[in-house]
Amino acid sequence: MRIPKAIQNTVEAFERLPGVGPKSAQRLTYYLLHVPQGELDKFAMAVQNLRKDTIICSECLLIGETDPCSICTDEQRDDSLLCVVEQPLDVLALEKSGKFKGIYHVLHGKIDPLNNIGPEEIYIPQLISRLQKGTSYLGKPIKEVILATNPTMEGEATAMYLAKQIKSKNLGIKVSRIGRGLPTGADLEYADSTTLDQAMNGRSEY
Numbered sequence: 395m396r397i398p399k400a401i402q403n404t405v406e407a408f409e410r411l412p413g414v415g416p417k418s419a420q421r422l423t424y425y426l427l428h429v430p431q432g433e434l435d436k437f438a439m440a441v442q443n444l445r446k447d448t449i450i451c452s453e454c455l456l457i458g459e460t461d462p463c464s465i466c467t468d469e470q471r472d473d474s475l476l477c478v479v480e481q482p483l484d485v486l487a488l489e490k491s492g493k494f495k496g497i498y499h500v501l502h503g504k505i506d507p508l509n510n511i512g513p514e515e516i517y518i519p520q521l522i523s524r525l526q527k528g529t530s531y532l533g534k535p536i537k538e539v540i541l542a543t544n545p546t547m548e549g550e551a552t553a554m555y556l557a558k559q560i561k562s563k564n565l566g567i568k569v570s571r572i573g574r575g576l577p578t579g580a581d582l583e584y585a586d587s588t589t590l591d592q593a594m595n596g597r598s599e600y
């Protein structure tokens with residue numbers, strides 16, 4: 395039996411997604427065959443507009459609807475605290491916990507020599523130049539950088555590299571690392587709000 399091309403194409407599209415194997419891709423595709431056409435159109439439209447209707451903030455590299463983003467332009471935030479994270483999802487997790495009121499810098503990755511990802515491949519140069527400028531988008535001084543990369547081997551190595559880089563520039567900006575509470579090897583993204591609060595409060599200076 396020949397599998398219809400439309401089905402094949404959809405299966406292949408799902409297979410390209412992270413964490414989706416051939417079996418799941420098939421199951422999802424056959425599930426979609428039972429969904430009303432109107433729902434499918436909405437689904438397709440959402441995917442189609444995903445990149446078109448979002449923009450990366452040229453200040454903090456967060457993905458939002460405006461550049462600069464709504465966090466960088468928020469007068470109510472404490473711009474003296476800048477939190478460095480690996481991914482936009484980490485910002486969502488911290489925002490959900492609601493205790494951190496500072497600003498962010500999203501690296502969009504971590505230093506990972508085994509996969510040929512060095513400091514230049516992620517947004518480290520942009521972070522350094524922000525800190526050298528010394529002020530936020532709203533012109534307020536940045537006083538502390540909180541390194542909130544994941545407590546994994548690569549995340550720790552990235553934090554260590556950043557601490558060394560920032561300190562060598564003698565910018566008079568405090569450098570700290572989020573504290574215990576986060577289990578080793580865990581991702582920030584999956585931590586609950588209480589754990590995140592504890593990690594943020596328990597940060598220690600490098």
Ligand SMILES: [Zn+2]
Pocket residue numbers: 451452453454455456462463464465466
């Ligand atoms: Zn921003």
